[in-house]
Amino acid sequence: MVVAKKYVVVAPFVGDPKPNNFTIVEEELRTLEQNEFLAEALYISVDPYQRIKLGHTIPYDMIGGQIARNTAYFGLTDICKPSPGETVVVSGAAGAVGSHVGQIAKILGCRVIGFAGTDDKCQWLLNEVGYDHAANYKTVNIAEYLKQQAPSGIDCYFDNVGGELSSIIISQMNEFGRVAVCGAISGYNETDPEKRKGTFLQPYIVGKQLKIEGFLVNRYADRTTEGIRQNLQWVKDGKLKYREHIFNGFESTVTAFIGLFNGANTGKTIVKL
Ligand SMILES: NC(=O)c1ccc[n+]([C@@H]2O[C@H](COP(=O)([O-])OP(=O)(O)OC[C@H]3O[C@@H](n4cnc5c(N)ncnc54)[C@H](OP(=O)(O)O)[C@@H]3O)[C@@H](O)[C@H]2O)c1
Secondary structure, X not given: OEEEEEXXXXXXXXXXXXXXXXXXXXXXXXXXXXXXXXXXXXXXXXXXXXXXXXXOOOOEEOOOOOOHHHHHHHHHHHHHOOOOOOEEEEEOOOEHHHHHHHHHHHHOOOEEEEXXXXXXXXXXXXXXXXXXXXXXXXXOOHHHHHHHHOOOOEEEEEXXXXXXXXXXXXXXXXXXXXXXXXXXXXXXOOOOHHHHOOOOOHHHHHHOOOEEEEOOHHHHHHHHHHHHXXXXXXXXXOOXXXXXXXXXXXXXXXXXXXXXXXXXXXXXXXXXX
16 A cells, blocks of 8 residues: 655635645555556656646645746747847746756857846856846846846847836837747736736837747647757756755645745755655
């Protein structure tokens, strides 16, 4: 008899996720049938999208999968389609997706500017990840910073966070700029509808003839192997570095998850079981 553990969401999220939204449940696994096998997880992935699963009725199992690298690869190459020499801006730049986006953009010959939430994260982006410029969006004047670091404008924006930060970036894009809208974490926990309102962007979108496209990595499900192979090759070639923020023990899963929303992590958040 095998007893497994799982996290179950037992109370709807209101604002930030809290420990009392979850409970750990033990579950006796049924006997295997022919052609079935039992796998033991050594690590599990913790991801922001688990906060916004739509259409789930409480209680539901908290479950996720590692998708960051393919999200970065397909969102940048298929939606932003950057050319060598272009300027790419990335928000959420020191996270799992963002840290990969910036490196892939560098591999493709672009100038890369990132925004992250602490000075330490920005130093990591500059000194280890290879961003050309990185700034703390909590302390810098974003519009002024972009005028200095991207004097010729922005060609591509990989948007992980949404909100006002993204509006400022989009308002400084070049003609025919491309925006890949990957996520909107700045609003996931926001309960006040007034604070979800943003700058009126249509004049910029029309005037600069921008292409703004949301995407889910599932769109590229039939190209999953291509993404894994390409990313792995870049890792083997030493062109793509990664950092894991590792939490220890199944019971730390909720702490790891909550940490995604206050910037506790640098790189990919995983839990070692
Ligand atoms: N479209 C898809 O298929 C797909 C797939 C995977 C992920 N996503 C999305 O991609 C984004 C990044 O996901 P990830 O897994 O790589 O997570 P992550 O970036 O590793 O972790 C989340 C990060 O978001 C930042 N953050 C939190 N609150 C913020 C706020 N109010 N404003 C700005 N930044 C904030 C924090 O960093 P700071 O310290 O910099 O604030 C935090 O470290 C998320 O929006 C996620 O939902 C989309």
